[in-house]
Amino acid sequence: MSETTAGSAGFTGEPTFRPATRADVPALVALVESAYRGDSSRAGWTTEAHLLEGQRTNPESVTEAVEDPEGVVLVVELDGELVACCHLERRPGSAYFGMFSVRPTLQGGGIGRLVLAEAERVARDEWGVGQLEMKVVEQRADLIAWYERRGFRRTGVYSPFPYGDERFGLPLRPDLRFEQLTKSLPAV
Template identity: 35%
Template sequence: MDFSAFRFEKANVNQAQAISDLINLTYRGNAGWTTEAAIIHGDRTNRQEIEAAMQNSSTHFFVVNLPSMLASCIYVAPEKEYAYIGFFSVHPDLQGQGLGKYMLEQAETFASTVMNIHQFVMFVISQRTELIGFYQRRGYHCTGRVEAYPAYLGVPKIAGLTIEYLEKKAMRC
């Protein structure tokens, strides 16, 4: 995929519903390799949660828009010595073409160059080994921190779901 025409840009609050819809489609829809529909029921997020995240002046929501759809989104929030990466989604029709890798690289570059933060943290459902593998191929590693699956992320369809924290330290020049 040629990303030269894509604009990695800051989202605006008017996009909160579209961002929420994209995240729910990505993680709770029936298409794409990132879906969790088989193991979790209910929405992953809502417009109010996205708007609240956007209203914090120290956090950053980024998107890539295509003429016909919101292609991708990612959230970067400073937390002490690291940047938290979350709400990361690529439209199921565009998955597997490198857009996720591109978005993650852009978010990490922003955190490093603009926020001067060189450590990134995120959490992933522990049972999503293919998603953890995606992040490991991009330099993230498991921290050993595992917690019970939080109820606000949807209702588990299987028992014993947990979340695992991953981190990455960027190289400094």
């Protein structure tokens, strides 16, 4: 992240990474919600507010991710404030990448690229896996393009959106579905 970006957002330090703890759950829920849903999400480019209303996550699912023995929730702090996160879940031969969130007012400044690079490092170097997998709402062409610029490939494998399950939000259109994306993690 450039000094200009950090300074313009009121931050002076470099981002630090650490595994989330149960004490982080309320801040993580607030961060994920702010990045994807409601008016606050419109300050960034990752908003889904035009596709979905309602919640993106809840304390129970974030707690489950934090306590998952086969995964880790990485948090990113700037000057002691939680500003970004992601969840990695270890799978046979791969790692699932999800819950990727950056504070909306900091989006576009390079923090997301740093989070993705750290997730790739953990998956490759600490877990020994050669691939990241994720699912993205197909209608999020701008987000899919961002991931493609970072080496992810569209697979053409789709899964339905969980209509009727308010834990995932309230769809504003009837055609939502997820596409699986993958990225190879060559050994370094």
